[in-house]
Amino acid sequence: MNKRSLLLTALMLVTPLVALAAPPKPLRVNESVDIKAPLDKVWAAAKDFDSLNKWHPGFAKDVLMKGKNNTQGAVRQLTIKDGPSFTEELLDFSETLHTYQYRIIESPLPLNGYVATFTVKPGKKPDTTTVSWSAKFTRKNLADNPPAGETDDDAQKLITGVFQSGLANLKKITEG
Numbered sequence: 001m002n003k004r005s006l007l008l009t010a011l012m013l014v015t016p017l018v019a020l021a022a023p024p025k026p027l028r029v030n031e032s033v034d035i036k037a038p039l040d041k042v043w044a045a046a047k048d049f050d051s052l053n054k055w056h057p058g059f060a061k062d063v064l065m066k067g068k069n070n071t072q073g074a075v076r077q078l079t080i081k082d083g084p085s086f087t088e089e090l091l092d093f094s095e096t097l098h099t100y101q102y103r104i105i106e107s108p109l110p111l112n113g114y115v116a117t118f119t120v121k122p123g124k125k126p127d128t129t130t131v132s133w134s135a136k137f138t139r140k141n142l143a144d145n146p147p148a149g150e151t152d153d154d155a156q157k158l159i160t161g162v163f164q165s166g167l168a169n170l171k172k173i174t175e176g
Contacts, residue, residue: 022144023138023142024112024138024139024141024142024152025138025152026136026137026138027136027137027138027139027152027155027156028134028135028136029134029135029156029159029160029163030132030133030134031132031133031134031160031163031164031167032130032131032132032133032167033130033131033167033168033170033171034123034124034128034129034130035123035128035129035130035131035170035171035174035175036127036128036175037127037128037129037174037175038127038129039098039120039121039122039123039129041129041174042120042129042131042170042174043098043120043129045170045173045174046118046120046131046170047070047095047098047100047120048069048070049064049069049070049074049076049090049093049100049102050062050063050064050069050074050076052076052078052166053078053079055166055169055170055173056162056165056166056169056170057081057165057166057169058080058081058162058165058166059078059079059080059081060079060080060081060082061077061078061079061085062076062077062078062079063076063077063079064076065077065087067090070090070093070095070100071090071093072090072091072092072093073089073090074089074090075087075088075089075090075105076088076090084108086104086105086106086107086108086109087104087105087106087107088102088103088104088105089102089103089105090102091103091115097119098119098120098121099117099118099119099120100117100118101115101116101117101118102115102116102118103115103116109140109158110139110140110141110149110150110154110155110158111137111138111139111140111155111158111159112137112138112139112140113136113137113138114135114136114137114159115135115136115137116133116134116135116136117132117133117134117135118131118132118133119131119132119133129174131167131170131171133163133166133167135159135163137155137159138155139151139152139154139155
């Protein structure tokens with residue numbers, strides 16, 4: 001083999017590796033709200049895995065499809081108001097710690113690997129409660145330059161908006 005053939009062969013072997021896009025970076029969203037209501041009242045309003053539509057204004061339906069409510073492995077189908085449905089699985093639930101964790105199983109959202117945690121804790125002042133909602137995920141589109149609506153910023157803005165609107169409504173419901 002001459003030098004030119006060897007160089008072309010090496011270039012052909014390396015080129016596919018260079019062409020691979022870097023995987024999307026892990027993204028996080030953390031939102032919280034302080035509520036002027038006792039912890040038990042806030043937890044009672046938001047704890048049931050199949051009741052998101054009762055306190056979050058963005059959801060029309062929340063139906064338990066598999067398992068028992070608030071039990072690891074339970075699966076719910078959420079329907080967005082005027083929009084599509086998707087499914088989530090309850091990964092962990094603690095009545096004592098007032099927290100649960102879940103993941104998206106199937107969704108039209110531009111996200112992959114979405115895992116969220118919802119926690120209700122005593123606030124800093126008497127009869128106040130702090131609710132925290134956090135998530136880790138990546139964007140679904142693997143392209144280096146995804147189109148509008150599918151970028152890292154867009155994915156984070158989407159989940160931030162979902163969390164903020166839900167927490168604001170939970171505050172309104174439980175303080176009223």
